[in-house]
Amino acid sequence: MGPNMEEDLAEMVTSYADGFERALVATGMSREGLKDRLLDENVEQCPCCRWWVDSFQLLNDDDAIDGHCDNCRE
Numbered sequence: 001m002g003p004n005m006e007e008d009l010a011e012m013v014t015s016y017a018d019g020f021e022r023a024l025v026a027t028g029m030s031r032e033g034l035k036d037r038l039l040d041e042n043v044e045q046c047p048c049c050r051w052w053v054d055s056f057q058l059l060n061d062d063d064a065i066d067g068h069c070d071n072c073r074e
Helices: 005-015 019-027 031-040
Strands: 043-045 052-054
Touching: 005 019, 005 031, 005 043, 005 052, 019 031, 031 043
Parallel strands: none
Antiparallel strands: 043 052
């Protein structure tokens, strides 16, 4: 991990299908600890498809949380 571990974690988790698991192994964090760190970086799991995305993707066109990421909405 580089000097900004949070950005590196966010990139890893959103870039790979197994990114969350990779981040757990790389950091040794607990699942809850990693989720908290990712939320600090505005990354969370889509409740529909379970993919990790930037939080803004969970907002619809009216800026309301609708439980779907951009991919699920298409």
